[in-house]
Amino acid sequence: MGGTALKLARKGLSVLFVDLCDGEPARYAAAGERHRQARKAAEILGVARVTLPLRDRLISDTVESRLQVAYLLRVHRPRLVFTTSGSGVHPDHRAVTDIIVNGVFYARLPKWDEVQLGDHGSCIIDQLNDTEPLEIDRLFFGHCRMEPSWERFDFAVDVTEVYDRKLAALRVYESVFSGNQAALLDKYNAEDRYVGSLVGVQYAEAFRSRSPLLVNNPEVFLKARFG
Numbered sequence: 001m002g003g004t005a006l007k008l009a010r011k012g013l014s015v016l017f018v019d020l021c022d023g024e025p026a027r028y029a030a031a032g033e034r035h036r037q038a039r040k041a042a043e044i045l046g047v048a049r050v051t052l053p054l055r056d057r058l059i060s061d062t063v064e065s066r067l068q069v070a071y072l073l074r075v076h077r078p079r080l081v082f083t084t085s086g087s088g089v090h091p092d093h094r095a096v097t098d099i100i101v102n103g104v105f106y107a108r109l110p111k112w113d114e115v116q117l118g119d120h121g122s123c124i125i126d127q128l129n130d131t132e133p134l135e136i137d138r139l140f141f142g143h144c145r146m147e148p149s150w151e152r153f154d155f156a157v158d159v160t161e162v163y164d165r166k167l168a169a170l171r172v173y174e175s176v177f178s179g180n181q182a183a184l185l186d187k188y189n190a191e192d193r194y195v196g197s198l199v200g201v202q203y204a205e206a207f208r209s210r211s212p213l214l215v216n217n218p219e220v221f222l223k224a225r226f227g
Contacts, residue, residue: 002045006047021056023175033175042169044165052069056092065099066102068103074132083142097141140207141207145188154213159205160201163202167189
């Protein structure tokens with residue numbers, strides 16, 4: 001969803017990427033390089049970036065991880081939250097989706113001061129108690145290239161005008177797109193072109209919505225091929 005993030009940032013909206021871990025160890029880079037590449041990619045897209053202290057390959061949907069996400073949501077107070085659909089082969093990816101979905105729910109709940117988590121979770125509870133509950137407007141799921149292809153999606157964002165910039169951000173990740181994984185970049189391009197072809201543009205990014213989409217006026221929808 002790099003193109004979508006870039007378009008939102010160019011509109012003057014505040015966009016924050018949240019990495020639940022630093023992605024280390026990386027397959028094709030020394031320690032610390034993946035993190036530096038992530039920061040560079042964020043600069044190219046014009047977005048901010050933070051990293052939570054979870055551990056790559058060991059991510060799981062725990063109460064503590066949900067609370068960390070809930071705290072970030074309460075601090076930054078976004079209207080929209082994006083994650084992936086969690087159906088890929090990597091167990092971390094499925095766990096991340098669950099953490100975000102449950103963290104969004106935790107962020108809206110009051111009275112955390114009445115919940116006992118033990119010593120390990122008490123500091124996070126204290127932080128939550130210093131923030132106000134948040135109910136976001138929308139939770140969206142983008143498609144990860146490590147997940148099975150989608151038969152249908154709920155909406156797509158035309159990213160044609162910013163696509164070169166999106167690719168520039170992706171190419172920064174030499175720790176990912178190297179060796180026998182270099183061809184993954186071609187898969188990003190192919191999928192975005194395919195989604196674009198379905199909606200009559202050159203490149204588009206597909207999303208699903210947790211809840212049915214609601215508009216005040218159906219005229220907000222752009223023209224699509226075959227209606």
